[in-house]
Amino acid sequence: MAQIGLVLGRFHRQEAEDMLAEARDVAARLGLQIAAETWVPGSMETPLAVKRLLRRPEVAGVAALGIIERGETSHGLVMGHAVIKSLIDLQLEFMKPVGVGILGPDIHPSQIPSRVRPYAAAAVEAIATMLTE
Numbered sequence: 001m002a003q004i005g006l007v008l009g010r011f012h013r014q015e016a017e018d019m020l021a022e023a024r025d026v027a028a029r030l031g032l033q034i035a036a037e038t039w040v041p042g043s044m045e046t047p048l049a050v051k052r053l054l055r056r057p058e059v060a061g062v063a064a065l066g067i068i069e070r071g072e073t074s075h076g077l078v079m080g081h082a083v084i085k086s087l088i089d090l091q092l093e094f095m096k097p098v099g100v101g102i103l104g105p106d107i108h109p110s111q112i113p114s115r116v117r118p119y120a121a122a123a124v125e126a127i128a129t130m131l132t133e
């Protein structure tokens with residue numbers, strides 16, 4: 001059974017708890033074992049936590065889960081671009097899949113609830129797909 005890691009942003013704790021529950025369900029359905037669940041303060045810390053997990057030989061892939069909300073400045077947009085680019089770079093560096101279940105950047109609060117579980121599910125499903133193709 002392949003082992004995966006989850007990295008969760010505490011910046012949106014309640015939604016991230018829902019993402020964690022969905023990720024666990026989907027992983028179980030797809031036959032993936034969760035080797036680690038790592039909480040980080042926010043998306044800015046996600047790439048380092050993902051890299052730490054990818055370095056572990058038994059970890060076949062990692063799902064990054066969180067939300068980058070719409071602020072009053074471009075801070076979130078810059079963070080979103082940088083974080084997602086880092087996650088893609090890590091996939092290529094380690095040749096292991098990183099499922100990106102980060103909502104936003106620039107997401108309005110009204111757009112969040114309907115996306116929480118689908119984004120988490122898609123991140124885990126992407127790992128499973130990339131491990132078999």
Ligand SMILES: Nc1c(NC[C@H](O)[C@H](O)[C@H](O)CO)[nH]c(=O)[nH]c1=O
Nearest residue numbers: 009011041042043044066067068069
């Ligand atoms: N505003 C959001 C953040 N901000 C926190 C940063 O991610 C980081 O923890 C801080 O800058 C210290 O390094 N994080 C999110 O995940 N989502 C946001 O909307």
Ligand SMILES: CC(=O)[C@@H](O)COP(=O)(O)O
Nearest residue numbers: 069070071072073075076
């Ligand atoms: C992305 C955010 O929600 C926050 O970190 C920054 O908000 P702001 O752009 O209002 O400073």
